[in-house]
Amino acid sequence: xxxxxxxxxxxxxxxSEVDPxxxxxxxxxxxxxxxxxxxxxxxxxxALSIAYVHNGAKDREWFxxxxxxxxxxxxxxxxxxxxxxxxGARSAPPVPSGPPEGRKRGSASR
Numbered sequence: 839x840x841x842x843x844x845x846x847x848x849x850x851x852x853x854s855e856v857d858p859x860x861x862x863x864x865x866x867x868x869x870x871x872x873x874x875x876x877x878x879x880x881x882x883x884x885a886l887s888i889a890y891v892h893n894g895a896k897d898r899e900w901f902x903x904x905x906x907x908x909x910x911x912x913x914x915x916x917x918x919x920x921x922x923x924x925x926g927a928r929s930a931p932p933v934p935s936g937p938p939e940g941r942k943r944g945s946a947s948r
Contacts, residue, residue, distance in 0.1 A: 871920030
């Protein structure tokens with residue numbers, strides 16, 4: 839299911855231009871929901887990207903301005919169901935059933 843902006847313009851977009859209050863909480867909810875989240879910038883500096891991997895699914899979207907980047911982060915949190923669509927409240931994170939497969943409690947990897 840596509841998410842992110844439908845129209846893209848070219849220019850310059852930097853993460854430092856995006857108000858942290860507009861996206862960091864959404865990113866935290868996404869990561870706390872067990873999603874691998876990656877941020878990037880295009881080679882020409884004209885867009886920021888948000889990429890994710892979750893339950894074997896992966897996608898990346900590009901954003902050409904600060905507002906669409908923040909909106910895209912919120913849309914992704916809703917799409918992945920880590921927050922409620924209407925209230926923005928975090929969904930309960932999955933509870934791990936035990937140690938990661940292949941490792942035993944108390945054993946250190948060497």
